Amino acid sequence: MVKIEIDEEACVGCGSCVEDCPNDVYEMDEEKGKTKVVKEEDCMACLSCHEICPAQAMEHHDIHVAKRLYIDRKVKSVLDKMI
Numbered sequence: 001m002v003k004i005e006i007d008e009e010a011c012v013g014c015g016s017c018v019e020d021c022p023n024d025v026y027e028m029d030e031e032k033g034k035t036k037v038v039k040e041e042d043c044m045a046c047l048s049c050h051e052i053c054p055a056q057a058m059e060h061h062d063i064h065v066a067k068r069l070y071i072d073r074k075v076k077s078v079l080d081k082m083i
């Protein structure tokens with residue numbers, strides 16, 4: 001399984017990773033004002049969150065063992081309505 005490490009010192013709580021992740025791996029921890037990993041097992045190692053994070057606050061380990069495939073959120077929402 002992919003392992004995700006969040007550097008809470010670096011995270012500025014912008015929420016971009018929460019909005020961007022196609023598999024809802026992150027949620028905002030409202031108390032701390034930081035992101036938190038809630039569904040690590042669903043990470044497919046697309047590294048989109050890496051690209052979008054302004055603070056480079058996350059590290060992904062063992063990305064070669066990702067089990068999920070890329071899912072486009074817009075396509076998925078259309079498919080969910082159809083099936």
Ligand code: SF4
Nearest residue numbers: 021043044046047049
């Ligand atoms: S690498 Fe992709 S799937 Fe994994 S947490 Fe980041 S955005 Fe989500």
Ligand code: SF4
Nearest residue numbers: 011012014015017053
């Ligand atoms: S994108 Fe980066 S700075 Fe923004 S909430 Fe996520 S980890 Fe924190």
